[in-house]
Every structure is written in structure tokens, then in C-alpha cells.
Amino acid sequence: MSVDSAAKPLTRLADYRPPAWRVEAIELEFDLDALVTTVDARLRLAREHGDAAELRLDGEALELLHLDIDGRRLGPNEYTLAPGGLVIHQVPPRAVVSTRSRIRPAANSALEGVYLSGSLEDGFLLSQCEAEGFRRVTWCLDRPDVLSRYTVTLRADRARFPVLLAGGNPDGRGMLDGGRHWARFVDPTPKPSYLFALAAGHLECLEDTFVAEDGHTVRLAIWAEHAEIARCAHAMACLKAAFAWDERRFGRRYDLDVFHVVATHDFAMGAMENTGLNIFNSKYLLATPDQATDEDYRHVLAVVGHEYFHHWSGNRVTCRDWFQLSLKEGLTVYREQEFESDLASRTLRRIEDVRTLWRVQFGEDAGPLAHPVRPEQYAEINNFYTATVYDKGAEIVRMLATLLGRDGFRRGLDLYFARHDGQAVTIEDFLAALGDANDRDLSSWLAWYRHAGTPVLEVEGHHDAATRRFSLTLRQRAAKGDAVVRPVPVAVALFAGDGGRIAMREGEDAAPCRDGVLLLDAAERTWTFHGVDAPPVVSLLRGFSAPVRLADAADGTALALLARHEDDGFNRWFAGDALSRLLFAQALAHGRPDAAPFEGWIGALRAAFADASLDPAILAEMLTPADEGSLAEPLTEVDPDAVRRARERIEGGLAAALAPSLMERYEALASATEADMSPVAQARRRLRNRCLALLCCADDAGVARASRHYDEARTLTDRLAAMTCLAQAGDARAEQVLAAFAERHAADPLVLDKWFALQATIPRPGTLERVVALTLHPAFRWENPNKVYALLLAFAQRNPSVFHRPDGAGYRFIGDAVLRLDAITPQVAARLATAFGAWRRYEPLRRALMRAELFRLDARGGLSDNLADIVRRSLDAS
Numbered sequence: 001m002s003v004d005s006a007a008k009p010l011t012r013l014a015d016y017r018p019p020a021w022r023v024e025a026i027e028l029e030f031d032l033d034a035l036v037t038t039v040d041a042r043l044r045l046a047r048e049h050g051d052a053a054e055l056r057l058d059g060e061a062l063e064l065l066h067l068d069i070d071g072r073r074l075g076p077n078e079y080t081l082a083p084g085g086l087v088i089h090q091v092p093p094r095a096v097v098s099t100r101s102r103i104r105p106a107a108n109s110a111l112e113g114v115y116l117s118g119s120l121e122d123g124f125l126l127s128q129c130e131a132e133g134f135r136r137v138t139w140c141l142d143r144p145d146v147l148s149r150y151t152v153t154l155r156a157d158r159a160r161f162p163v164l165l166a167g168g169n170p171d172g173r174g175m176l177d178g179g180r181h182w183a184r185f186v187d188p189t190p191k192p193s194y195l196f197a198l199a200a201g202h203l204e205c206l207e208d209t210f211v212a213e214d215g216h217t218v219r220l221a222i223w224a225e226h227a228e229i230a231r232c233a234h235a236m237a238c239l240k241a242a243f244a245w246d247e248r249r250f251g252r253r254y255d256l257d258v259f260h261v262v263a264t265h266d267f268a269m270g271a272m273e274n275t276g277l278n279i280f281n282s283k284y285l286l287a288t289p290d291q292a293t294d295e296d297y298r299h300v301l302a303v304v305g306h307e308y309f310h311h312w313s314g315n316r317v318t319c320r321d322w323f324q325l326s327l328k329e330g331l332t333v334y335r336e337q338e339f340e341s342d343l344a345s346r347t348l349r350r351i352e353d354v355r356t357l358w359r360v361q362f363g364e365d366a367g368p369l370a371h372p373v374r375p376e377q378y379a380e381i382n383n384f385y386t387a388t389v390y391d392k393g394a395e396i397v398r399m400l401a402t403l404l405g406r407d408g409f410r411r412g413l414d415l416y417f418a419r420h421d422g423q424a425v426t427i428e429d430f431l432a433a434l435g436d437a438n439d440r441d442l443s444s445w446l447a448w449y450r451h452a453g454t455p456v457l458e459v460e461g462h463h464d465a466a467t468r469r470f471s472l473t474l475r476q477r478a479a480k481g482d483a484v485v486r487p488v489p490v491a492v493a494l495f496a497g498d499g500g501r502i503a504m505r506e507g508e509d510a511a512p513c514r515d516g517v518l519l520l521d522a523a524e525r526t527w528t529f530h531g532v533d534a535p536p537v538v539s540l541l542r543g544f545s546a547p548v549r550l551a552d553a554a555d556g557t558a559l560a561l562l563a564r565h566e567d568d569g570f571n572r573w574f575a576g577d578a579l580s581r582l583l584f585a586q587a588l589a590h591g592r593p594d595a596a597p598f599e600g601w602i603g604a605l606r607a608a609f610a611d612a613s614l615d616p617a618i619l620a621e622m623l624t625p626a627d628e629g630s631l632a633e634p635l636t637e638v639d640p641d642a643v644r645r646a647r648e649r650i651e652g653g654l655a656a657a658l659a660p661s662l663m664e665r666y667e668a669l670a671s672a673t674e675a676d677m678s679p680v681a682q683a684r685r686r687l688r689n690r691c692l693a694l695l696c697c698a699d700d701a702g703v704a705r706a707s708r709h710y711d712e713a714r715t716l717t718d719r720l721a722a723m724t725c726l727a728q729a730g731d732a733r734a735e736q737v738l739a740a741f742a743e744r745h746a747a748d749p750l751v752l753d754k755w756f757a758l759q760a761t762i763p764r765p766g767t768l769e770r771v772v773a774l775t776l777h778p779a780f781r782w783e784n785p786n787k788v789y790a791l792l793l794a795f796a797q798r799n800p801s802v803f804h805r806p807d808g809a810g811y812r813f814i815g816d817a818v819l820r821l822d823a824i825t826p827q828v829a830a831r832l833a834t835a836f837g838a839w840r841r842y843e844p845l846r847r848a849l850m851r852a853e854l855f856r857l858d859a860r861g862g863l864s865d866n867l868a869d870i871v872r873r874s875l876d877a878s
């Protein structure tokens with residue numbers, strides 16, 4: 001895994017050249033075996049550009065057995081093997097290059113290429129190629145702008161590998177001598193190498209069909225190991241819903257005859273959209289009420305949708321190069337958000353997305369790992385599967401959808417898919433298609449893709465009583481002090497002092513405003529509204545219409561009014577959240593929040609309790625102040641202990657002020673304990689569990705209630721909610737409950753992940769020692785990313801006061817873990833190492849300790865490219 005300490009050379013967008021060679025077809029034959037697999041590849045090549053006879057093929061961790069051109073075996077002086085590839089000196093303009101190589105799946109812990117999931121005796125084989133894993137399968141041109149037709153033949157021992165799967169349509173199968181069998185798959189549509197996939201082993205199948213509007217029937221098959229196949233029903237329902245939704249909402253159809261999904265516990269990310277053979281982290285596929293939480297149910301819906309939607313946004317129309325990654329990911333995250341919004345709760349999904357955007361993406365954009373949505377260079381592409389590329393990318397698509405309107409955006413996407421089907425394209429192509437379909441020039445939007453940093457929005461209102469006019473000036477300021485102007489759609493509403501909406505009648509001189517959306521397409525603009533009797537309260541960025549920060553020093557009275565009266569559900573929550581942040585800032589500065597804004601906040605929450613039309617899930621969100629990470633994000637010189645104390649003050653004040661309402665609602669929702677997984681039932685459970693948690697801050701009776709809640713729980717959601725309360729309260733019963741829970745779910749790695757994460761995030765002094773001990777628990781495995789994320793990443797990201805212990809022990813522990821993981825799965829090590837990325841924002845002592853930890857990692861020779869890249873970028877900008 002480890003490489004020499006020389007930094008991997010940068011790949012630059014400016015250096016992009018079209019491929020010199022086309023690979024028209026690839027025929028692959030695998031003789032599968034967990035220890036040693038043989039791969040025969042035949043590449044039908046045609047020279048496209050230039051007249052160089054030399055051909056360079058990518059290849060890593062491959063053992064080359066032989067190499068032929070047009071059937072002639074090459075001698076050792078006709079090619080050169082170099083790290084990362086193979087150069088063949090003389091290749092005719094059209095040629096068939098054949099290679100035979102050996103790979104070792106069971107020894108591959110990188111989770112890229114072909115590897116083994118589970119044990120040597122009965123685990124199964126699978127592949128992961130995005131971004132550059134196909135070069136660990138065979139010698140190839142491993143870049144997304146080389147599209148080829150794939151024919152894949154798998155051969156294996158039938159008893160050991162009864163199921164053989166690859167992407168594309170099935171094209172025959174049969175028996176061979178010696179108890180072996182074979183199966184062939186043909187993918188009729190040319191695709192890039194990163195979308196290749198196979199799976200083989202003891203897998204069972206849940207089958208169904210989807211009939212498209214035009215009558216085309218698709219066979220749907222979800223594959224999992226025997227013990228888990230019974231947990232796939234929810235995923236199947238989600239898959240069918242995704243097929244139907246994409247057809248209805250975006251006119252997208254699926255063209256192959258089969259769609260396979262495979263579940264594995266050994267996966268570095270969420271899931272992978274390989275054409276016709278999606279591969280999923282089990283965490284995002286398996287769901288039953290006893291073994292998955294309500295949140296898991298929603299994640300399954302979202303991720304199953306996401307991977308399916310890639311069929312068009314990613315696969316049929318793919319990326320020219322990896323700089324364009326957001327072309328597929330930003331667009332697909334947006335489509336996934338819309339899917340969940342249409343099927344479940346739009347406001348809830350928006351609140352969750354914006355919370356993550358603020359906590360993760362804004363933080364990333366403000367630190368040393370900041371990069372544009374379309375980066376200009378990278379050393380290691382795996383480190384660019386980030387919140388910026390995914391979530392900020394989705395925000396840009398959302399802004400474009402707001403700008404063009406629902407129909408205009410649909411027209412634009414239709415044109416994009418029609419124009420570029422079967423091509424590998426760029427973000428410019430995307431903007432051009434959206435623009436052409438709407439007779440607009442969208443080139444100014446490239447600024448959002450090209451420049452890192454979160455812009456700041458300044459707002460100034462002026463009311464003129466004599467003319468009854470209200471003018472609103474919006475100004476944008478780039479965070480990094482550059483003069484870049486981005487188009488910013490600002491959705492606005494005006495409210496009167498009694499909470500009523502004021503109609504927005506524009507003056508003739510004003511810049512255009514459509515459906516309440518002001519397009520700030522310059523550094524500054526002013527809009528004037530007529531017939532406004534008194535100074536209004538302005539509700540800005542409704543639905544969070546743009547990923548910007550508001551510069552406004554918040555006005556507590558105005559926010560309290562909006563938190564009561566805003567009819568945009570998101571902005572009602574947004575106002576309450578802003579108010580709680582104001583209170584937090586006051587508590588941080590002088591120990592307690594000011595009385596008047598605090599009363600305003602509580603008043604708005606009382607009104608929310610009394611509002612029978614309010615979705616209980618949204619009320620639960622209104623009762624949940626931002627977490628410590630999110631509250632600290634905009635600060636400098638962060639002291640995590642002070643942040644935690646100030647937040648507890650706010651939450652404790654809330655719980656004390658609202659205790660009777662919380663108690664009353666907790667009792668009223670008693671029926672929410674049923675194992676009903678409908679969105680309505682989930683929303684009720686969410687509110688009930690939030691009441692429970694707040695009541696635990698209030699007094700000891702709250703803890704007793706949590707204990708009862710645990711005993712009566714009929715869903716995993718309730719059991720975990722109660723156990724979290726007990727553990728966080730440091731209650732005596734916690735240890736006993738934790739032990740009982742571990743015993744009850746001993747056979748279930750996904751549920752144990754929650755048990756690990758729950759303990760890793762207890763904000764108490766002994767937690768570091770507990771986490772260290774848990775790394776020795778028999779169920780913890782360093783090779784398994786889910787375990788590492790549940791225990792170590794959760795600790796580093798979601799337990800700030802313990803991770804940032806002033807003695808540096810938390811840093812040292814995570815630093816050691818990063819080094820240990822780097823020898824196993826470099827991608828995972830690199831991700832964990834981002835926990836040190838924000839070091840510059842901490843108070844001097846922690847800053848020095850975090851930096852020293854990064855230096856210690858850097859000084860250690862032989863880091864993987866993945867880890868070295870994160871460590872160096874984290875330090876470089878210093």
C-alpha cells in the first residue's frame with residue numbers, strides 16, 4: 001500500500017488532453033478465486049489522435065503473466081513495466097491488445113479493485129472501481145472519457161461461488177468440467193471503466209419487476225447473504241419508487257433488462273452506481289424496525305434513489321475527467337433530495353441538508369482543505385469526494401432550478417440528457433444545455449464552480465414612510481476577499497409587525513423579482529417595493545435559496561416574529577435557529593443569554609407547540625439547537641469546553657422553560673412506540689424522543705423516564721434514544737443497559753455500529769478511555785470502514801469536548817489510529833485525518849497540539865498517497 005515518500009504529482013485541469021486511443025470494446029474473462037484470480041483482457045484499440053505508436057496502459061497491483069498484440073506474444077524488450085502502468089513501444093493504429101494477469105482478492109484490503117467481503121471460507125468477491133480502481137482489475141485506459149463496450153465472462157467453482165454477476169444484460173451461462181460454471185454479461189452501452197462491476201459468491205436474491213410506462217419490464221434483484229435477505233424489503237420498495245419517480249418527474253427510463261443491487265459490509269463509502277450492478281454498503285440497504293432506525297429507513301430511500309438516479313446523471317451522461325465530478329454528484333444529490341422531498345417531508349429534508357451544509361461544507365470551505373466545486377488540481381482524486389463537491393454542488397444545481405423554474409429546469413435537463421447521451425462531458429456542457437433550453441446565458445454561474453469559499457450576503461433595508469416605499473439592498477462579499485461576483489438567488493418575503501405577509505409590489509425602476517426571488521447578479525443591487533406602510537420584517541433566503549452566510553447581526557425581535565409567523569416551513573425553523581445561535585453567542589460571551597431574546601425564542605416555541613398543523617418532525621427540529629460542531633464553525637479561537645457549556649446553558653434553559661409542554665407531549669405521543677415505519681409515525685417518534693432527551697436535561701425524573709422508555713421500546717429508534725439519554729446523563733443504569741443491548745444485538749454488525757457510535761459520542765471525561773477499550777472489543781475490526789467510522793470518526797467529529805481534550809490525548813489517539821489504518825485502507829485513513837483539518841480555528845493550546853499531530857504524521861515516512869495528500873494540504877496553507 002505504502003509508496004515512496006515523494007509526493008504524488010498533481011493532475012491539473014489545464015493539462016487535459018483528449019485520449020489518444022479509443023477502446024472500442026473490452027472482453028474480460030475472470031477465473032475467480034478468493035486467493036488468486038486470473039484476468040484475461042482483450043482491448044480493441046483504435047488510435048484517435050496523433051501518430052505516436054506508443055501506448056500507455058494503467059495498472060496497479062497486477063501481476064502480468066503475458067501480453068499479446070493481435071495474437072502475437074510480446075517479448076520483454078517490447079514493453080516497459082513502470083509503477084502505475086505499462087508502456088508498449090509499438091502499437092499499430094488499430095490493434096487488439098490482450099493481457100493475462102493475476103490478482104489477489106483476499107489480500108486486498110484497500111477496498112478498491114476486486115476484493116473479498118467476509119471470510120475466506122464463505123465470503124463473496126466483489127469489485128469497486130470508482131475512481132481509479134479498474135487499473136487494479138486489469139491493464140486499461142482508466143479514465144472516464146474512454147467509453148467501451150464490455151463483455152464479461154466469469155468462471156468459478158460452482159459450490160464456492162454459486163452466484164456470478166456482472167453489469168449489463170445476461171448473455172448465457174453453463175457448466176464446465178470439475179464442478180466449475182460460467183456466466184457471461186454484455187453491456188450494450190459503452191461505459192467508462194469506473195462503472196465496471198462484478199460480484200460472485202453465496203448470495204441470495206429478493207426479486208421483483210418494474211414495468212415502465214412504455215411497457216418495458218425490468219427485472220429487479222437485490223442480493224445479500226442468506227441471513228440478511230429478509231431485511232431487503234424496504235430497499236426493494238424504495239427501488240421501485242425510484243424507478244417510478246424518475247420516470248414521472250424527469251422523464252428518465254432505464255434501458256437494460258435487469259437491475260442488480262448487492263449488499264456488502266465491507267465498503268469505504270455509501271454505495272456505488274455501477275451500471276446495472278449497484279453495490280451498497282449494507283448500512284444503506286438493510287432495514288427492519290428492530291435492526292434499523294427511522295433515520296436508516298430514510299437513508300435507504302435516499303441512497304437507493306441516489307444510485308439509481310446516477311443511471312442518467314453519471315452513467316448515460318458521464319464526466320469527461322475527474323475535475324467534473326460534481327457534474328454527476330452535485331446533480332445526483334439534488335435529484336436524491338427532490339426524490340425524498342416528494343416522497344417524505346420536503347421541509348425536514350431541507351433542514352437536515354442545510355444543517356450538514358453549515359457544519360461540514362462551510363467548515364471545509366473555510367479551512368486548509370477548501371477547494372472549488374470543480375477543483376483545478378489534485379494529487380489524489382479519492383480525497384475529493386467531499387461535502388463541497390457533493391453538497392455545495394447540489395446547492396448550485398438547486399439555485400439553477402430556482403432560477404429557471406420547475407418547467408424551465410426540466411426542459412434544460414431534458415436537453416442535457418438528449419444532447420449528451422453516450423458522452424463524457426463537462427460542467428460547461430451542463431450549463432450550456434440548461435441555458436440553451438431557456439434562451440439564457442448561464443456562463444456567469446461558472447463562478448460558483450471555479451471559486452472556493454462561502455460568500456457573505458449583506459442586507460440593508462430602508463423604509464420611507466412618506467412614499468410608503470421599502471427599498472432592500474443586497475450586497476455580496478467573497479469570503480476570501482477576492483472580487484468574484486456570483487449570481488445569488490435570494491428568496492424573500494416581507495412581514496408586518498402583526499405577522500401578516502406584505503405583498504411585494506415592485507417599483508418600475510427595480511431589478512426583476514420573480515416569485516419573490518431576487519437575483520443578485522452584481523456586487524450590489526437595490527429593489528424597491530411600493531405600498532409598504534411600516535418598516536417590515538424581511539425573511540431572507542427562504543428555503544435556503546443560496547449557500548451563503550448572512551452577515552447580519554441578527555435582530556432578536558425580528559427573528560422571534562419570523563419563528564412564529566413565517567409560512568415557509570424552512571425559514572420558520574431557520575429563524576428559530578438563528579435566534580438560538582444569538583443566545584448561544586451571548587452565553588459564550590457573558591455566561592448567560594439575554595432575557596428578552598430568550599423569551600422571544602421560548603414564546604415562538606410555545607406557539608409551535610400550540611400549532612396543530614405543524615409537522616411533529618419539524619417541531620422536533622425547532623427544539624434541537626445546532627450541535628457543538630456547527631456552533632463552533634463560524635468562530636475563531638474555539639475553546640470546545642466553553643462551546644459545550646454555552647450550548648448546555650441554552651438547551652437547559654429551553655428544557656426548564658418548556659418542561660410542562662414537553663411532558664404533556666411526551667405522554668400524548670405514547671402510541672408512537674408502535675413499530676410503524678410510515679413517515680407520519682416516524683415524525684411522531686422523533687418528537688417524542690426529542691421531548692424525552694430535553695426532559696433528561698431538566699431533572700432526575702427525566703432519567704427515570706428514559707429508563708422506562710428503554711424497557712418499553714419496540715423499535716431500535718426508541719431503544720437507542722433512551723440509551724443515549726442514560727449514557728449522556730452518566731446514569732448508573734447506563735452500563736447495564738449498554739451491556740444488555742450488546743448482547744441482544746451481538747450478531748448484528750450494523751446495530752453494533754450504533755452501539756459503538758453512541759459510546760464514542762458521550763460528552764464525558766472518561767470517554768476517550770472507553771473508546772480505546774472498545775477498539776479491543778471482539779466486534780471491532782480495523783479492516784471494516786463501518787466500524788472505524790462508528791467508533792473513531794464519530795469520536796473525532798461528534799464529540800468535540802473529548803476529542804479536543806486539552807492534554808492532547810484525543811489527538812494522539814486518533815493520530816495513531818490514522819497511521820494504523822493507512823497500512824490497511826488508505827482511503828479510510830485519509831478521511832479520518834481530516835479531523836485535524838480545522839486546527840487553525842482553535843485556541844492557541846489546541847492549535848499547537850493539533851498542528852504537532854499533523855507534523856508527526858507528516859514526518860512518518862511511507863504514508864499512502866491518500867493520507868500524505870490530506871496531511872500536506874492541511875499543513876501547507878499555514
Ligand code: TRP
Binds near residue numbers: 130272306310
Ligand atoms: N459514486 C459513488 C456515489 O454514488 C460514491 C463513490 C465514489 C464510492 N468513490 C467511491 C463508493 C469508492 C465506494 C468506493 O456517490
Ligand code: ZN
Binds near residue numbers: 310328329332
Ligand atoms: Zn453519487
